[in-house]
Amino acid sequence: MTRLVLDQLTLWITAAANEHGLDLASYVEERTGASRRAAQAALKRLVDAQWLVRSGTGRRPMYAPGPLRQVVRSFTLHQLQEDVAWQRDFAPHFDFPRHVQRMVQHAFTELVNNAIDHSGGTSVTVSLRQTPRHAQLLVSDDGCGVFEKICGTYELTDAQHAMLELSKGRLTTQPQAHTGRGLFFSSQLADVFDIHANGKAFQRRAWEGNAWQPGRGLSRQGSSIYMAVSLDTSRTLDQVLGQWSIDGSGIAFxxxxxxxxxxxxxxxxxxxxxxxxxxxxxxxxxxxxxxxxxxxxxxxxxxxxxxxxxxxxxxxxxxxxxxxxxxxxxxxxxxxxxx
Known part of the structure; x- marks a missing residue:
């Protein structure tokens, strides 16, 4: 069992452990075509690497997700409902502190909805990972790219000017349907936030205040949004929303x-x-x-x-x-x- 195969297993082993904890070796055999021995060896290595927790007996092992967890899913954007994807495919498989769970859910639904409503693409891939210290979310679509979309809508000349407008908040390319809060507030919730689109990138680090810095862009079509939130953060969704309301209520932006x-x-x-x-x-x-x-x-x-x-x-x-x-x-x- 090579390292490459183990890396591939981590993309779906968390959900598999939740759904097939009593017969996980058989499920891995069926899904990968591997032998029983290879499946058992892979599960042992995943336990050692903290992707799985094993209990039960030698003959009747039981598996559950470990401290490291990950779910990666690709969706067709047509008729995708972001709340259904969250509740069905992601939320059941993670164990975040309650206030972190709320922030991750908020960012997940907002960023996936942006891909649905604004990207003009056909598909989106979502990866959510839990480590002992962080929640990490990556949402990548194959659309026109967020900076190009903004430049075309607002007659701007380059990605930096598009990022300037994004950084102000209340920016949307569909004002009849959106208020321009989703991407902005998602960035404010995160300790690390990166926006990549068609070779351009900007990044924000919470410890640097609200500063946005140029990053190294990815050479792929579409938008990729990455965020990481510390599991021991004192930040909450209500607190972040309140920072951008004069009265502190978080209702008005x-x-x-x-x-x-x-x-x-x-x-x-x-x-x-x-x-x-x-x-x-x-x-x-x-x-x-x-x-x-x-x-x-x-x-x-x-x-x-x-x-x-x-x-x-x-x-x-x-x-x-x-x-x-x-x-x-x-x-x-x-x-x-x-x-």
Whole structure:
């Protein structure tokens, strides 16, 4: 039994152990065409690797999922119902803490629904893994790619500008059917969150705040969303939703944060009114917007004036709150506000 075959077994052995715990060796024989001896040897190695727990007697062994668990399923998108897939194919096979289970379920249903409603593809593959420390979810479709979809809908020029809009939240390519909460809140629930689409990638790490950084893209068609949540996290779904409501209730999604690092590439400067208008796009959907200057040492007068005087006066219903400013930027912002 080679390592490659064992790796393949881990894709479905968790569900098999739950459903065939009393005759697992026979089930592995039937499913793989392996001999009885090979099936038993594979099960022993899976027990040793903590994918399975064995009990019972030598003649009548009983198997159950171990500390390591994984389910991988591929679905045709046509008429797929994300809640049915979760309840039938995934939820019964994992043992997450209750608050983590709720976050994983929320992300699972939102991300699979995005593939159904937005990708334009034909299939989606979902992998959910439990380790002693993390829940790991990967949702991959064969559609047009999330960045291309956003660029086409909002007439944007590249993936970085699409990511800027995604990072604000309340972005959807089907406003009549969606509110643009799913992908955004899924990213906020995770300790690690990666978005890959058609060779482009961005990643977010919870310990780095809300910062999004460019990643190494995968050379495949479609979108792949990966997230990992620590099993001992104190984060909860209600807490995360509440962070983006001014009143803390989590009901309204009425505040956002704009990461200015996503506006320009390395070595470029925020110097133009066009850049400021890009930052301000869709901000009237919110009541409060933090403008995060982290990593931005300087900006031009035209940028500051367009955002903090022209836009601010035209949209006094939106509270603009600049944060993480260098002394020079803070002085410039204060100067244009007082013009």
């Amino acid at each position: 009425d505040q956002t944060r704009v990461m200015l690092q996503l506006v320009v590439g390395p070595g470029q400067m925020l110097d133009s009114r066009a850049q400021a208008r890009r930052v301000a796009t869709r901000l009237p959907q919110f009541k409060r917007a933090e403008v995060d200057f982290a990593g931005v040492e300087d900006v031009g007068h035209a940028f500051a004036d367009e955002l903090f005087r022209v836009f601010a006066k035209a949209h006094q219903e939106v509270e603009l709150v600049p944060v993480n400013m260098s002394p020079r930027v803070a002085a410039l912002v204060e100067a244009v506000k007082n013009v």
